[in-house]
Amino acid sequence: MFRVKVTGTYIARSGIMDKEKIKKTYEIEGNIPTTKAALSIVKNKLLAPALAKKYPDYVTFLTYHIVEIIPLDEASRIELSKSEITFMGRESLVRYIKEQLPHNEDGTPAVLAEYYPDLFKLREAVQHAKEDLKGYQKQFALREPDLRLDLEMAACNPDLYSESPSISLAASITTLAPKKILTPAKLAKQTGDRLLGLTADQIRDGEMAPADLDPGINDL
Numbered sequence: 001m002f003r004v005k006v007t008g009t010y011i012a013r014s015g016i017m018d019k020e021k022i023k024k025t026y027e028i029e030g031n032i033p034t035t036k037a038a039l040s041i042v043k044n045k046l047l048a049p050a051l052a053k054k055y056p057d058y059v060t061f062l063t064y065h066i067v068e069i070i071p072l073d074e075a076s077r078i079e080l081s082k083s084e085i086t087f088m089g090r091e092s093l094v095r096y097i098k099e100q101l102p103h104n105e106d107g108t109p110a111v112l113a114e115y116y117p118d119l120f121k122l123r124e125a126v127q128h129a130k131e132d133l134k135g136y137q138k139q140f141a142l143r144e145p146d147l148r149l150d151l152e153m154a155a156c157n158p159d160l161y162s163e164s165p166s167i168s169l170a171a172s173i174t175t176l177a178p179k180k181i182l183t184p185a186k187l188a189k190q191t192g193d194r195l196l197g198l199t200a201d202q203i204r205d206g207e208m209a210p211a212d213l214d215p216g217i218n219d220l
Helices: 038-054 074-082 090-101 119-131 133-156 184-204
Strands: 002-013 023-031 058-069 171-174
Touching: 002 038, 023 038, 023 058, 038 058, 058 074, 058 090, 090 119, 119 133
Parallel strands: none
Antiparallel strands: 002 023, 002 058, 058 171
């Protein structure tokens, strides 16, 4: 069994107007039986009941991001060590680096976790090292001065820098389909159709007589 932490956004009732809806962020935790298809399990089995219980204004969720999965027993710990890196928490990633990745010739770990306080950047680094260790080493050699400077800047300015990860890099999904961009011709037709519909409604309601129609309205 695993404890999973999930963050994202959801649609909520505003509390001001009955039909008004607003977007809010959430963070919930719950248990799942396996890490196989973890994101699907979270989406289809965990999110709705967990959000409804925690947030009285909950209507539906929009996005969901697995921040961390924590094994709750030894069997789960072993399973997690073999699971996808994108679902591992920091402790599991550090263990994976120590136990699963080959070390450098000088005995140091292939990935130096202290260079990546951001969880998701650490996941990216471990995934890169797993797939292409030499490629990761070359990249790290080039980026090491900049990564070290980031750490030094954060230490000098704790009020400006946060260790909170960037959610956009997490294992995540958005349930909103991208909006379609209308061509000028379709936009003109859509506008004309709306105008004709509005005119017909006004004639039916007695707000406008048929003679009031602009002769050129059908040209839209």
